[in-house]
Amino acid sequence: MSKPKSKNEWPLWEVFIRSKAGLSHKHVGSVHAADHEMAIENARDVYTRRSEGISIWVVESNQVHANNPAEKDSLFEPADDKIYRHPTFYEIPDEVGHI
């Protein structure tokens, strides 16, 4: 449930940073901003000061939908006893290198 917006508060934006080419964007935090352009600048100023990134995504926080925390058990616990889903039952030859 989103709270009614205060007239004087900028909306919140979730910030995702790609740290280098080939990696995916990762959630790093959030910023306040009046619109998406300001959100990107603010994210640049707050989250990339120490060379953390080469690409920024911002998503308005109220556009993010989450699962109901009460359904945690039914959603996630069934996976706990299915260890065969992990690719750990075979050896990768050294020649394959990094995958």
Next chain:
Amino acid sequence: MTIKEALFQYTLRQGDTSLILGHRLSEWCGHGPKLEQDIALINIALDLVGQSRSYLEYAARIEDKNRTEDDLAYHRAEREFKNLLLVEQPNGNWGNTIMRSFYYDVFHYLFLHELVKSKDEQIAAIAQKSLKEVTYHLKHNSDWVIRLGDGTEESHVIMQTAADELWMFTGEMFDMDEVDDILMKEGIAPDLKPLHSKWLQKVKDVFTEATLKVPPEDAWMQSGGKLKGIHSEQMGFILSEMQYLPRAYPDATW
């Protein structure tokens, strides 16, 4: 005046303007209207102080009198500072601060575009590094001028007032003297005259989008800081705060 003396003065002018604007912006630390904008201004302040270090370190080397960049920053008197009067003007409100930076950023950006072609390798290298930083400063502050100029009735009035009040300090950016003449002949310094019309055009473009009026082009302009070290009444207060610690505790380290 020798080339060496001219080059020393020239690097001081660039270094001092960056230092004083950097110091002014750093006064916002912890006082920004939003955490995000607080950090944004401080990032810009740090860029400028970094640029200043490069210039003053080079100036000290040119001077060759056993002074360091810290000596130049913290142990010179007011009249020896060669920064633009514009950048020593008080922070005022957010609009004043943004407008002051915007006027300078437009100039700084155009100036660096020329300075990267300098035949002095050190100066060209500093300009090259600074240009990327200043490209962002200009974008950041242009965006704010547009947002607030074309914002609410109140923000529009604040921005127009700031634009008008600071206008008389903009002419000084294009002042030149013997120092420039000597270095222009050497291919070290750019001619500032052609930058004036480009500067005006960019300001007009942004102001049009921001629904702000450009003050009259033939307005009277205040100068004297960059060429002569004659400052406004603000400068003494800046130096007393900026230089207090190294003067009170000359051996202080951190």
